[in-house]
Every structure is written in C-alpha cells, then in structure tokens.
Amino acid sequence: MxxxxxxxxxxxxxxxxxxxxxxxxxxxxxxxxxxxxxxxxxxxxxxxxxxxxxxxxxxxxxxxxxxxxxxxxxxxxxxxxTHRMSGFRIDPAAGTAWIEAGVRWKAVVDAAAEHGLAPLSGSSPSVGAVSYTLGGGIGVLVRSYGLAADHVRTLEVVTADGEMRQVSAGSDLFWALLGGGNNFGVVTGMEIELVPVSHLFGGTLSFDASIATEVFQAYDQWTSTVPNEITSSAAVVPFPDLPMIPEPVRGREVAQIRIASIADKATTERLVAPLREIGPMLMDTLDALPFTQASSIFTDPPQPHEYYGTGIFLNGLNKSAMQALLELAGKASAVVQLNHLGGAIAGSAPNAIGHRDARYVLRLVSDPGSRALLDGVFAALAPFASGHAMNFMFGPTGADQVRSAFAADTYKRLSALKATYDPANLFRFNNNIIP
Ligand SMILES: Cc1cc2nc3c(=O)[nH]c(=O)nc-3n(C[C@H](O)[C@H](O)[C@H](O)COP(=O)(O)OP(=O)(O)OC[C@H]3O[C@@H](n4cnc5c(N)ncnc54)[C@H](O)[C@@H]3O)c2cc1C
CATH class of the missing domain: 3.30.43.10 (Uridine Diphospho-n-acetylenolpyruvylglucosamine Reductase, domain 2)
Structure with a gap:
C-alpha cells in the first residue's frame, strides 16, 4: 500500500x-x-x-x-x-456541461441557472451527477426532455485494464455504460446537454393519507390526460413530528401529488384543477419556482441515514393493486413514490436503458428492517410490473432483479460486453452484470 x-x-x-x-x-x-x-x-x-x-x-x-x-x-x-473530483464547466453557447466524477447535482444546477439553463437532474440536489446519469436519470423534467442518459455526449472512463477511453454514440462501451453503469469502469467525466429551463410551475398538493387510495386512483386517471410539459408523481409520506416540517403535514401520514410543469401558469392551473377536487387538502404549494428550488417539490431527507429501497417499472395499476400497495407500504412505514413516465422518454437512444415504455416507476424506501415487507409489495404487484429500476435499488440486489432491469437481448449484450471489458468482474460491488 x-x-x-x-x-x-x-x-x-x-x-x-x-x-x-x-x-x-x-x-x-x-x-x-x-x-x-x-x-x-x-x-x-x-x-x-x-x-x-x-x-x-x-x-x-x-x-x-x-x-x-x-x-x-x-x-x-x-x-x-471521487468526491475530490468536483470540477465542472458550463459552456453556455453550446448549452453543455463537462462534469467530473465527484460532482453533486446542486453545483451544476446553480451554475447552469446563471445562463438560464438546467441539467436533467433529479429530486435530490446532493445525489452524484455521474452515477445518477449512468443509471438512466429519471429527473424533475423527465416527461418533457427525457432521461438524463439520453443527453450525454461523451463519457471519459477508465476500464478494468487500466485504459482511459473517451467514448460517445456509436461505441459499444458508451451504449453499455448508460444503463449498465458502474459495471464497466470508473467514469471520470462526462459531457452532457443542458436544457433551456430557468423556471417551473411546481409544488405539492397534500391530502390526509386516509384518502390515499382515492388520491392514487384519481392521479392514475389524470396522468392519461396530461401533455409532456407536465412531469409528476404521487406519493405517501409519513412525516415526522419535527419543527422543520410545515405545520399542516407535520407528524401526519400524507398522500401527495407533486407537479413540475414547464407550461405557463394558466395552462398548468387548468390542467391541475381536477386534482384539487379529489378531497380536502392539507396544503397546496403550487407556484412559480426557479429551477434551482425544484428540490422543494420533493421530500428527500438531507441527512445520511440507514435505508432500504427498491424500485420497479409498472405498466399500470388497478384499484385492488393500489390498495395492496398502500396497505403493505403502510405496514413498513415506507415512503411511496409513483413517478409518471412516458412523454419524451419514449423512442430510442444509443444506450442500454431498459423499460422505456413503462407507465410508472414505483419507488419504495423504508428502514432496512422492512426489507421483506417492501419486497412483498413487488410480489403483490407482479402482474403489473415489467422489471426493476437500476437507480432505485438501495441495498443488496439479486441477479434476477438486475437481469429484470433490461430487455432479455439487452442483458445478453451487456453480459457479453462485461466479459470483454471486465472479465474478472473486478467491478462487482454494484447491481452486478455477470460476465
Ligand atoms: C434521496 C435520493 C434521491 C434520489 N433521487 C433520484 C431521482 O430523482 N432520479 C433518479 O434517477 N435517481 C435518484 N436517486 C438514485 C440515484 O440516482 C442513484 O442511487 C445513484 O447511483 C447515486 O449516485 P451517487 O454517486 O450519489 O451514489 P454512490 O453511492 O456514490 O454511487 C452509486 C453507485 O454508482 C457507482 N459510481 C459512483 N460513481 C461512479 C463513477 N464515477 N463511475 C462508475 N460508477 C460510479 C458506485 O460504485 C455505486 O455502485 C436518488 C437516490 C436518493 C438516495
């Protein structure tokens, strides 16, 4: 040493x-x-x-x-x-950013905003930009602009043989890294496209969780009517009784609908109107929001803690599946998030990301002791599920879960490329693709 x-x-x-x-x-x-x-x-x-x-x-x-x-x-x-590799630069004329391996989204969001631009970042500003992107990157604007991975121009990577490579569309390694992620090497930097967004219409409609099934059902119907300008999720959050939590939801279990819209105020208000009719609201925070404050729409905890989480793509949900989901999640005191997909995700891109045609991604997070309960939710939803989501598996994952994150032929190609670029499986502390 x-x-x-x-x-x-x-x-x-x-x-x-x-x-x-x-x-x-x-x-x-x-x-x-x-x-x-x-x-x-x-x-x-x-x-x-x-x-x-x-x-x-x-x-x-x-x-x-x-x-x-x-x-x-x-x-x-x-x-x-990699946290010391925290350099990045924005090219406002080209609308791109070069980001080193240890950069967290917040730094890029703040710097890009000075030029009226935004990266396709997610709910939490403290997540690492590179790994988020390699796993797909389901962000605040995902229905309007697509996955973060679809906006990568170049990756700089060191593979298991110690070679540094710059790869872009057309390269098999580029294809495999965007989806297969950390199985193929350490990405030391990436060039991404930014989008021309400085403001949103965003916020949260909060209801008591006693009407969570009605909220989720109404949300499910509503999502089939909205244009790509609207990205949204439905959630159930058991809020702790802490002074920093807004009084109307403090210490309560709350069902929420979170909205991030790039449509104008009048259009957004018109589209959201049916959601405000679901039932009595505890809180309604929908308003104009600088993109730099987009994380306020969500409730991601800022402090390190112990958690288990898992995520699965769904093609839809019926009422009994929703009830089963909410009941089991309630027993686990889990945070439930059902993110609406579709929109600009559809189509193809030169990468290995799976399940582009899913209607939702369901994310569940709770304490590690609730693992069996959370895994039970997915067993209950199996008829609606198309596979697991690479970015939302927090905790030990089995080979079958990783395999299910991809179409069968995609996994086969990833496995073959793993055998080429990392035959000894040196990169195995991850959602592992077996060479
Ligand atoms: C609170 C919270 C909110 C989230 N919100 C979203 C969201 O809105 N949308 C979304 O899509 N995802 C979201 N995620 C998931 C997140 O994108 C993934 O967990 C991502 O892998 C985290 O990357 P990291 O670098 O922060 O974490 P790390 O734990 O440091 O890294 C995660 C994995 O990536 C590997 N890795 C890290 N850096 C590199 C690199 N340079 N090269 C190769 N491999 C690397 C690590 O080995 C590890 O296996 C969220 C996660 C949390 C905990």
Whole structure:
C-alpha cells in the first residue's frame, strides 16, 4: 500500500488510519463499505493508477461519489472515492456541461441557472451527477426532455485494464455504460446537454393519507390526460413530528401529488384543477419556482441515514393493486413514490436503458428492517410490473432483479460486453452484470 501512496496524488487510507472511517462513509449508513484500501482520487490519472494497482493484485474495485446508491458493500477491495473530483464547466453557447466524477447535482444546477439553463437532474440536489446519469436519470423534467442518459455526449472512463477511453454514440462501451453503469469502469467525466429551463410551475398538493387510495386512483386517471410539459408523481409520506416540517403535514401520514410543469401558469392551473377536487387538502404549494428550488417539490431527507429501497417499472395499476400497495407500504412505514413516465422518454437512444415504455416507476424506501415487507409489495404487484429500476435499488440486489432491469437481448449484450471489458468482474460491488 506504501507504493500506492507514492503513485497517486490523493490520500490513501487503510483500516486503522485516521480518516479511514470518514472516507468510506457516505449518505447510506446501512451496510457500508469496509475496503482493504481507499484511494481518495483527485484526478482521472489517480483513478487509472488505482485501477492498475488493483487489477495487478486481483483486488476487486468499488467506487463511491456520495454513497446515495450503495448496493453491495465493498470488503477486501480497493475503494476509489471521487468526491475530490468536483470540477465542472458550463459552456453556455453550446448549452453543455463537462462534469467530473465527484460532482453533486446542486453545483451544476446553480451554475447552469446563471445562463438560464438546467441539467436533467433529479429530486435530490446532493445525489452524484455521474452515477445518477449512468443509471438512466429519471429527473424533475423527465416527461418533457427525457432521461438524463439520453443527453450525454461523451463519457471519459477508465476500464478494468487500466485504459482511459473517451467514448460517445456509436461505441459499444458508451451504449453499455448508460444503463449498465458502474459495471464497466470508473467514469471520470462526462459531457452532457443542458436544457433551456430557468423556471417551473411546481409544488405539492397534500391530502390526509386516509384518502390515499382515492388520491392514487384519481392521479392514475389524470396522468392519461396530461401533455409532456407536465412531469409528476404521487406519493405517501409519513412525516415526522419535527419543527422543520410545515405545520399542516407535520407528524401526519400524507398522500401527495407533486407537479413540475414547464407550461405557463394558466395552462398548468387548468390542467391541475381536477386534482384539487379529489378531497380536502392539507396544503397546496403550487407556484412559480426557479429551477434551482425544484428540490422543494420533493421530500428527500438531507441527512445520511440507514435505508432500504427498491424500485420497479409498472405498466399500470388497478384499484385492488393500489390498495395492496398502500396497505403493505403502510405496514413498513415506507415512503411511496409513483413517478409518471412516458412523454419524451419514449423512442430510442444509443444506450442500454431498459423499460422505456413503462407507465410508472414505483419507488419504495423504508428502514432496512422492512426489507421483506417492501419486497412483498413487488410480489403483490407482479402482474403489473415489467422489471426493476437500476437507480432505485438501495441495498443488496439479486441477479434476477438486475437481469429484470433490461430487455432479455439487452442483458445478453451487456453480459457479453462485461466479459470483454471486465472479465474478472473486478467491478462487482454494484447491481452486478455477470460476465
Ligand atoms: C434521496 C435520493 C434521491 C434520489 N433521487 C433520484 C431521482 O430523482 N432520479 C433518479 O434517477 N435517481 C435518484 N436517486 C438514485 C440515484 O440516482 C442513484 O442511487 C445513484 O447511483 C447515486 O449516485 P451517487 O454517486 O450519489 O451514489 P454512490 O453511492 O456514490 O454511487 C452509486 C453507485 O454508482 C457507482 N459510481 C459512483 N460513481 C461512479 C463513477 N464515477 N463511475 C462508475 N460508477 C460510479 C458506485 O460504485 C455505486 O455502485 C436518488 C437516490 C436518493 C438516495
């Protein structure tokens, strides 16, 4: 390990070192990494050196930017942390951004907004931009502009053989990385397209969860009527009794409909009107919103904590399936999110993302002790489900779940490319594609 310290610019940690525990920790506090060695990468060159070092010793390799998406904890492995690689630049004339591996969305959202532009970021500004994008990236504007992965121009990646490669549309590695994600190497930087959005009509309609089934049913009917300018989700959130939670929903279980619209105020108000008729509302926050505050529409917790989560694509839902979902989620005290898809996601792009034609993605998050209950929800919804969602599996995942995230022929091609680019499966602490 002493050699490694000399070869890389960034710090190197082994168990027992001051800083080892801080460096291996991230947003997810359950099942954390306990690697044999950590390289705190400061550049693509550090990443390349670390990968060559590990490959020469048959050490498996894990990567961590923020720890939001930890699935398999790294043991007896080399962990590359990327949070020091936090550089990015916006090209306002081209409408693009170059983003390094450790950048969180907030930095890009704030900088792009100065030019009236926005990235296709998600609900939480503290999620890592690169890994979010590699997993598809179902964002605030997904129905209007499509998946984040569909707006990537270039990826810079170091593969398991220690080679640094720049890939773009037409390359098989580019295709595999966008969907198959961290199975194929460490992405050190990416060039993405930004979109011309500075403001939204956004906010949340909140109802008591005692009418959650009515809310979800009305939402399901409503989503079949809305144009692509409207991206939305229905949710059930058990709010804690804490002073920072708005009084009308504090300490209550709440059913919500979250709206992010790029249509004008009058159009948005007209489209949303039927939702306001569902029942008595606890809170209605729909208003003009700078894109920099889009995360206020959602209720993602800002603090690191222990959680288990899973996500599945659905082709629809009937009333009894909704009741089963809400009942089981209630028993698990889970946060439920049903995101409406379709719109600009449809069609094809040069990447391996699965389930483009799904109507919804259902996301469930609870404490790790509720894992069996959450997995039971998916068993109950099997007739409506088309497969799992790579970005929303938080916790250990089985081979069948990963396989189900793709069409059968896509998984076959991914598996063949894994055998080409990572035959020893060095990148295995992830939603693993078996070579
Ligand atoms: C609160 C919350 C809100 C979220 N909201 C959304 C949302 O709105 N839409 C959405 O699509 N997803 C969302 N996600 C899911 C999120 O996009 C994924 O979990 C993503 O993988 C997190 O990336 P990270 O870098 O922050 O986390 P990390 O845990 O650091 O990384 C996640 C995975 O990616 C790998 N990885 C990290 N960096 C690289 C790299 N440079 N090269 C290769 N592999 C790498 C890691 O090895 C790990 O397996 C959310 C997650 C949370 C916890």
């Amino acid at each position: 002493n050699t490694l310290s000399v070869l890389v610019e960034g710090p190197v940690f082994v168990p027992g070192d001051a800083g080892y525990d801080t460096e291996r920790s991230g947003f997810q506090l359950a099942g954390q990494h306990r690697p044999a060695v950590i390289v705190g990468a400061t550049s693509a060159s550090d990443v390349r050196t670390a990968i060559r070092f590990a490959a020469a010793r048959d050490l498996p390799i894990a990567v961590q930017a923020t720890g939001h998406g930890l699935t398999a904890p790294a043991q007896d492995a080399l962990l590359i942390t």
